[in-house]
Amino acid sequence: MVVPRRRVVITGLGIISPLGIGPEATWSALREGRGGVSRLDAFPIDGLPSDAAGEVKDFSPKALAVDKHRKALQKNLKYMARDIQLAVAAAELAVVDGKLLDGQVDPARIGIDLGAGMISSDLDELAPAINLSTREDGSFDFETYGKAGIPEIEPLWMLKYLPNMLACHISILNDCRGPSNTITQGEAAANAAIGEAFRIIQRGQADVMITGGADSKIHPLSFIRMKLNGVNCRWEGEPSAACRPFDVRRCGVVPGEGAGILVVEELEHARRRGATIYGELIGFGSASDANPRGGLHPEGRGTELAIRAALRDAGLEPSQIGHINAHGWSTVEADLAEARAYTRLFGPGVPVVGLKGYTANTASGCGAIELIASLLATRHGLLPATLNCDELDPRIELDVVRGEPRTLVDPTFVNVNFNRYGQVAALAVRGGPVDDAS
Structure with a gap:
């Protein structure tokens, strides 16, 4: 007998990014076309062509702690690097939003799966x-x-610097006794972690998972690594315009920081406890370009494979996708490769948005941050424009949303992220309330 797969819905959102703290601040900035990239404030920087960065301003993890966690969090802050603090604080927002603090959920049925990156030492x-x-x-x-x-x-x-400590601190604070894992795949990490949390609930190994990712590249060593890897932004104009997904003048990656944490759970479990449902995870796929010379395949073959896998998992055709939340890394080669994959799969008609012009590259946090942004877009029926894409690269044959936000009718979307080694993770999501026929 074939056992039906358990359905997995999203019931809590926690987001901290250069756009602000919480979903309301995030959506306000996206709706108004107001980005969070500016001149770097954290430390002096010399010898690099651009000082643009996406910093989280006015951030205090203690101020975001819930009462029952405040004492423990304050005690452990000295053992938390910036990345960990961002993740823990965003998780506080998510568990409050997801109503996980009132003892309704068996701790043995709550797990955690997070994306994390290389944490640079002070x-x-x-x-x-x-x-x-x-x-x-x-x-x-x-x-x-x-x-x-x-x-x-x-x-x-x-x-302070082990990538698994993001999940450790969150699981201790929230008494998560179920499956626990950390995925370190750079920009693909958060989507991969959400995909794994999705599978864990489908298999019945947990009823609720805390998932997403966090990272901070606002650090001298991160700037140096980007320079050595040849991906750093070379923009010489106003810092707010430095990150330019799909634009003809795009010139490299702008470092950023942030955290996106979601509560995901089995549908009937969510209904029984009266949780707010923001959307449903319906498909996941991952792949790799496996380019023998390293880096991304110029035709985006890994991106195509990952999206095909996510659509197949969701039982969807490409024509059933309302929009693509693209990686939009803002490098010449990566944006072209990504665009070619979308054109082969979807043709030129599906709306595409890239959000890193607002936040810069939040690395291991970007998948979750961008997923939350698309959930907010479906909730409000409005797709934000791709910031700083003033003149679309003529080689990119896509309907990139530019200039003004666009009315959004179809709540089904794919969220795609990849790293510079070609690892790709794609999620298919249906935003909004769910019904028994979905």
Whole structure:
């Protein structure tokens, strides 16, 4: 006998990004076409062509803590890097929105699956050990580092920078005793984590999952890595215009930070406890370009495979998609590859929006942040414009939403994200209330 797959709905939203804190601030900025990218404030930056960044301003994790978590969170903040703080605070918003604080859910049936990235260490925490172990000629003495350098480092230093600590802190605060995992796939991580949470509930291993992702690339080491990888933005104009998805003048990735955390759960479980339903996860697919030379395939083959898998999982044809929330990385090659995949799959007619012009590249958080944005768009019946796409690259044969927001009728969409190694994760989602016939 074939057992029907359990349906999975979204019942809680927590979002912190350069657009603001919470869904209302996010939607207000998107509706008004007001981006959050500006000149970098966190630290002085010299020697790079652009100082544009998507920073989260006026952020206080203690201020966002719920009463029952406040004491524990305040105690552990010193062991949380910026990425962890963003994730924990966004989870506080999500569990409140999802009504998970009143004891309705068995802790053994709540799990967590998060996307996370490489967390850069505060430079002053490692500087004494590095300086002690560096010879006069600039070479590094590993023996000295092992014997004398490491003792200079705070014993619990690593707890601030392990990617799995985002999920650890959230699960401890919320007594999540179900499945737990962390996925580190760069920009594909949040979608991959949401997809895995979706599967866990479908299989009956949990009734509720806290999922999404968080990251912060507002760090000197992140800027240096981007420069070494040759993907950093070279925009010399106003910083707010630096990130330009699909625009003919796009010139590289703008670093950002943020967190998107969702509560997802089995449909009947959500109905029994009277949860608000924002939409339904209906398909997931992942793939890889597997380009022998490294990087993305120029025709976006991995992107196409991932979306086909998500549509097949959802039982949908490409013509049944209302819009695409694209990765829109704002590099010449990546945007072209992505656009070619969409053109082959959907033709030129489906509306496409890329939101990184508003937030910059929030890396391991971008999938969840952009998914929440599309859920808000379906809720309000309005698709935001792609910020800074003033002149569409003539090689891109897509209906990119530009200029003004567009009325949105069909609530079904795909959310797509990939990293520079070609790993892709795609979600098919139907926004809004659900019915038994969906």
